[in-house]
Amino acid sequence: MASLKRSLQSDDPYAANIASKVYVRSTKSGKVQKIVREVYLRTDIPCSSKLCRQCLDAAPRDAAGRRVGFVLSERPAGTKVYPQGHYLVPDTNAFLSAMDLFEHGSAFYDVVVLQIVLEELRNRSLPLYNRLVALTKSDEKRFYVFFNEFRLETYITRDDGETVNDRNDRAVRKAAKWYGQHLAKTQPGQAPAVVMLSNDRDNLRKAKLDGIPACSLAEYVGQLKDGEALLDMIPESQDRDITREKKPGESLYPEYFSMSKTMTGVKNGLLHQGIFNVSPYNYLEGSIRVPAFPKALLILGRENINRAIDGDVVVVEVLPKDQWKVPSTQVIEEESITKDENPDAEEGDNIVSQQERKALQEEVRRTHSKSSESLAQPTARVVGVIKRNWRQYVGHIDQSSVSQTGQQGRKQDSVFVIPMDKKIPKIRLRTRQVAELLGKRILIGIDAWDRSSRHPTGHFIRSLGELETKAAETEALLLEYDVQYRPFPKTVLDCLPKEGHDWKVPASTDDPGWRDREDLRDLLICSIDPIGCQDIDDALHSRPLANGNIEVGVHIADVSHFVKPNNAMDAEASIRATSVYLVDKRIDMLPMLLGTDLCSLKPYVERYAFSVIWEMNADADIVNARFTKSVIKSREAFSYEQAQLRVDDASQQDELTKSIRTLLALSRKLKQKRLDAGALSLSSPEVKVQMESETSDPIDVKLKKLLDTMSLVEEFMLLANTSVAAKIYSAFPQTAILRRHAAPPKTNFDELANQLRVKKGLELNVESSRALADSLDACVEPSEPFFNTLIRIMATRCMMSAEYFCSGTQAYPEFRHYGLASEIYTHFTSPIRRYADLVAHRQLAAAIEYEAVDPSVRSRGRLEAVCKNINVRHRNAQLAGRASIAYYVGQALRGKATDEDGFVMKIFSNGFVVLVPRFGIEGLIRLRDLADPEPQAEYDAETNTLTTSGSREVKVELFQKVRVRVTDQKDETTGKRGVKMELL
Amino acid sequence: MPLDTSAYGLALLRVDGRRWNELRRMHAQIRTQAAADGSSYLEMGHTKVMCVVTGPSEPGPRRGGLGGTASGGGASSAQSKDAEVAVSIVVAGFSSVDRKRPGRGDKRILELQSTISSALAASLHTHLFPHSTISISLHVLSQDGSLLAALINAATLACVDAGIPMTDYVVACTAGSTSTYAANDEAADPLLDLNHQEEQELPGLTVATLGQTDRVAVLVCESRVQVSRLEGMLAVGVDGCKQVREILDRVVRDKGHRMLLEGTVERGAGLDDMEVD
Numbered sequence A: 001m002a003s004l005k006r007s008l009q010s011d012d013p014y015a016a017n018i019a020s021k022v023y024v025r026s027t028k029s030g031k032v033q034k035i036v037r038e039v040y041l042r043t044d045i046p047c048s049s050k051l052c053r054q055c056l057d058a059a060p061r062d063a064a065g066r067r068v069g070f071v072l073s074e075r076p077a078g079t080k081v082y083p084q085g086h087y088l089v090p091d092t093n094a095f096l097s098a099m100d101l102f103e104h105g106s107a108f109y110d111v112v113v114l115q116i117v118l119e120e121l122r123n124r125s126l127p128l129y130n131r132l133v134a135l136t137k138s139d140e141k142r143f144y145v146f147f148n149e150f151r152l153e154t155y156i157t158r159d160d161g162e163t164v165n166d167r168n169d170r171a172v173r174k175a176a177k178w179y180g181q182h183l184a185k186t187q188p189g190q191a192p193a194v195v196m197l198s199n200d201r202d203n204l205r206k207a208k209l210d211g212i213p214a215c216s217l218a219e220y221v222g223q224l225k226d227g228e229a230l231l232d233m234i235p236e237s238q239d240r241d242i243t244r245e246k247k248p249g250e251s252l253y254p255e256y257f258s259m260s261k262t263m264t265g266v267k268n269g270l271l272h273q274g275i276f277n278v279s280p281y282n283y284l285e286g287s288i289r290v291p292a293f294p295k296a297l298l299i300l301g302r303e304n305i306n307r308a309i310d311g312d313v314v315v316v317e318v319l320p321k322d323q324w325k326v327p328s329t330q331v332i333e334e335e336s337i338t339k340d341e342n343p344d345a346e347e348g349d350n351i352v353s354q355q356e357r358k359a360l361q362e363e364v365r366r367t368h369s370k371s372s373e374s375l376a377q378p379t380a381r382v383v384g385v386i387k388r389n390w391r392q393y394v395g396h397i398d399q400s401s402v403s404q405t406g407q408q409g410r411k412q413d414s415v416f417v418i419p420m421d422k423k424i425p426k427i428r429l430r431t432r433q434v435a436e437l438l439g440k441r442i443l444i445g446i447d448a449w450d451r452s453s454r455h456p457t458g459h460f461i462r463s464l465g466e467l468e469t470k471a472a473e474t475e476a477l478l479l480e481y482d483v484q485y486r487p488f489p490k491t492v493l494d495c496l497p498k499e500g501h502d503w504k505v506p507a508s509t510d511d512p513g514w515r516d517r518e519d520l521r522d523l524l525i526c527s528i529d530p531i532g533c534q535d536i537d538d539a540l541h542s543r544p545l546a547n548g549n550i551e552v553g554v555h556i557a558d559v560s561h562f563v564k565p566n567n568a569m570d571a572e573a574s575i576r577a578t579s580v581y582l583v584d585k586r587i588d589m590l591p592m593l594l595g596t597d598l599c600s601l602k603p604y605v606e607r608y609a610f611s612v613i614w615e616m617n618a619d620a621d622i623v624n625a626r627f628t629k630s631v632i633k634s635r636e637a638f639s640y641e642q643a644q645l646r647v648d649d650a651s652q653q654d655e656l657t658k659s660i661r662t663l664l665a666l667s668r669k670l671k672q673k674r675l676d677a678g679a680l681s682l683s684s685p686e687v688k689v690q691m692e693s694e695t696s697d698p699i700d701v702k703l704k705k706l707l708d709t710m711s712l713v714e715e716f717m718l719l720a721n722t723s724v725a726a727k728i729y730s731a732f733p734q735t736a737i738l739r740r741h742a743a744p745p746k747t748n749f750d751e752l753a754n755q756l757r758v759k760k761g762l763e764l765n766v767e768s769s770r771a772l773a774d775s776l777d778a779c780v781e782p783s784e785p786f787f788n789t790l791i792r793i794m795a796t797r798c799m800m801s802a803e804y805f806c807s808g809t810q811a812y813p814e815f816r817h818y819g820l821a822s823e824i825y826t827h828f829t830s831p832i833r834r835y836a837d838l839v840a841h842r843q844l845a846a847a848i849e850y851e852a853v854d855p856s857v858r859s860r861g862r863l864e865a866v867c868k869n870i871n872v873r874h875r876n877a878q879l880a881g882r883a884s885i886a887y888y889v890g891q892a893l894r895g896k897a898t899d900e901d902g903f904v905m906k907i908f909s910n911g912f913v914v915l916v917p918r919f920g921i922e923g924l925i926r927l928r929d930l931a932d933p934e935p936q937a938e939y940d941a942e943t944n945t946l947t948t949s950g951s952r953e954v955k956v957e958l959f960q961k962v963r964v965r966v967t968d969q970k971d972e973t974t975g976k977r978g979v980k981m982e983l984l
Numbered sequence B: 001m002p003l004d005t006s007a008y009g010l011a012l013l014r015v016d017g018r019r020w021n022e023l024r025r026m027h028a029q030i031r032t033q034a035a036a037d038g039s040s041y042l043e044m045g046h047t048k049v050m051c052v053v054t055g056p057s058e059p060g061p062r063r064g065g066l067g068g069t070a071s072g073g074g075a076s077s078a079q080s081k082d083a084e085v086a087v088s089i090v091v092a093g094f095s096s097v098d099r100k101r102p103g104r105g106d107k108r109i110l111e112l113q114s115t116i117s118s119a120l121a122a123s124l125h126t127h128l129f130p131h132s133t134i135s136i137s138l139h140v141l142s143q144d145g146s147l148l149a150a151l152i153n154a155a156t157l158a159c160v161d162a163g164i165p166m167t168d169y170v171v172a173c174t175a176g177s178t179s180t181y182a183a184n185d186e187a188a189d190p191l192l193d194l195n196h197q198e199e200q201e202l203p204g205l206t207v208a209t210l211g212q213t214d215r216v217a218v219l220v221c222e223s224r225v226q227v228s229r230l231e232g233m234l235a236v237g238v239d240g241c242k243q244v245r246e247i248l249d250r251v252v253r254d255k256g257h258r259m260l261l262e263g264t265v266e267r268g269a270g271l272d273d274m275e276v277d
């Protein structure tokens, strides 16, 4: 047999240019795979400098013959050291640690992003990779991706004994060197310098040995004209890497297990992986849900939490049973306990501070008391972090952590930043601008959390403005909840109809816009929305039919007519996923022109709509349902209040009012049917902030009133959503976009059920949603009408959250919407402000064969990604809305003191939480708030009672109605304003 | 791990450094096993296959062990006037990253066998060998995309080596598109000769043509792609087939030339016309 091992013969013209790369990867199941990839090396990859003629001639073209434009400027900016101009070649760590810097508008132009750097970045952090790719696509920043691994001259192979990292660093140096030599040929003597940026000392040293211009981020920024302001954005830890050696033996926290050890542990079921959550009341207590156990595991104390931050994906180990603990009944706030720590001090021998120790002693005493033995819960400790969920955080500098010198000079100083999110530990920040930043809302990033440091270290990104100014607080909120609030870019606006506000439904019904649309302009359609609603998604009509039945129509803005799949506007909307409603601001998912005009079903004008039309009998049973694209003309846009007045006024006998009465009657029947099926009526405290119209300062807070007309609209929207869900599911069994609400695990209700039994003798039956609804109905206290609402609010918090999903990912029984007691459900009725609805519109349009199916709404992978994003965005939008209300409630209370009724929602051994329905706010009253000196207290976990003695004697029980004085107060040390409650 | 196929737009480079219209390195040998009637070895990038052809042979007593073969070229019975083209494929366990034992009667293998069988039957002059069988036995040593194309090319070479008269080479290659079906990018570039990663992430098709003509002998498309992009992909694929034919032809002529020099064969009439250089 002839030898087959001659595949790379010397006479093969290609042979010299082919390399193989070998990757070893271990799979989730623990298998190790070896992957061999071919690499074709070439010499026609351009340097992309506009100075270079040679590369221009060889520049590649795509299949249509178009050449890619060159990116790097012919006259790049100079620095003090490189006055002739320079291009930057950053290594991976530079991007990993200071992406904000590269995105900054004042510097960092003309950057060569090496392929190897891009690859490494992608493996390390997908979000950063995406940000970098976005930079390479922006015209102004001039970032060019150079495929160094494919260029013959810059490709290198790994040497024996060389680590992958060392090899990659060498590749970066090689590419930087090549660039320098290549450009020198174009303009001998005056070519721009090619500067390698790295924060790795070794890499810098080797570069200098090799004669490659190189500097660290800090050195480089120092050479820039306005470098001072940028210096703070350079991450702390990196800075240290270069300036000082780490002293060994300073570790405060246990070391993490190695990756392979954690992976094997998880595989064997000895370790458990999950998302770490911090208790909102105690920053030293966390919990983690793992697939292996029905209930969450408890993680107590700094050492066990071991540098995990809320949201991180961690691996935990269950502690031996004798170390199991009872969940804390104490409120422990980081601000008050670690208040006086010194940010400059290199932490000594212990991670647990004196004050924390004291708080812990209390815990121990309680754990050891007689009855608690049985209450001890499985407790675990963090042994590894799989994935950090760090983002940018909004916070402010803790005034008490600022030294005198820091306030004056420009010397770099360490301060603590207290994040707005209470679940995030305070972050140590080194900055030269303490004086400027005090009293400001600032945006920071976490860089690292070493074993030797009690607190994580971070770097400054930018200032949002003065604390408590409306602009700064609103932006803070948007950043904190990751709401995309920048103006729509031009590419998006280019997708809008050219006619702008003059766009009209074509007059001629022969126009292509009218194709397959029903003309419903004769129907008496009206919309009912909150006061001042501008983006009117939905309108309704009803009319009697000859056979005695009733025709009911729900007409939804035809957004999919204007937003075509896969264009820039669609892409932007899919990222935003939802409009966000703040008290004084709305951040739209779609440009204003569409949202509040062309799509909005405004009265008196013709609009395109997507209609769901039912034939119903008098019992509100559906005889027939159909779906059609249509043209409508709304007769009136009512507010809920106006519609209610009109319905209640017996003298109004016009057709429109009569049709609303018909709808109202039907909606009551629909609601009854839902309740009979077990739909839950849940509750959360909802308030409305009244603003002064001129200054838009909040002046009062009102509870939202519930009107029949609200329920009317809600019932028909639910019905439309359910009908559409069934239709798109039958058309696309694998890819319909639906919404489900999983039944909550029964254990979620354990605590509440137990409290109700002990305190009120009431039973909470959680067998089914119907049983739960009935038992919630039975939770009444005749003397206290709010009690029922209170229980509903508490029950709501035990529920799972509803989620969007793609029908192929779940079995049919899992489609169920628990809260609505509906077998199948989707969102269809608000396409102006929710992306899910827009997708449902496209699917429905395809299902009724109005248009061809767009691939993007049929691709399961794509839809899963869409669902994942909108679920997160949806939740964030809700949280942002609530936080905005809370902020304005606080502003409305400013300078006032009011006495209000409140209800005790939760009891701790050193305080209790009170809900004040009038403002929809919850506040914590600690023992030390009751009297000075702090009274002694006896806490009974069985009966949830707190009895104080000494300086003040009160007894507080769960569910108790209390009278509190609500004031607003500014904490002088932290500079933070908050609502304060006092027990009267 | 390296970047994925979505990075193409950054610099018009594919995951392995090729441009949109470039084949991978292709290497082939014929007469790799002297004892066989015909044999070949072929690499398209990291996809490596071997082929052995036996026959055409008169049906003897039925040999066992050829369970999973597919045949084409008319009815498979021995009464047929045309020769039967029986194809069997063995996939080595070590050929892909996930080492797995191929099950007997694997659907995908059966389909490949029948596709190859009918493709070759279209070019081989099977009518010259009634009542006989041409057995094509293919071994997959390494898989890195475009497997069907590599198998067809290897089988063609082995048939040439076996001296079975045929109209022209049956040559194959794959074509794809730089953006996914869901991304629905009308401006996506077509791609020639997909490797494994591209096959996983992008839409693609396999096309085989008869030698230098544009006659398509095989067209297999198992992924979803917009019809508007199909034309471009097909054009690139057919063009690729022509390049493949050049390469195979060169391999055959080189081998012929070498055999003449070595005196393995006598200089015959036909061989004089060959341009060997």
Ligand SMILES: [Zn+2]
Pocket (backbone or CB within 6 Å): A046, A047, A048, A049, A052, A053, A054, A055, A056, A182
């Ligand atoms: Zn150049």
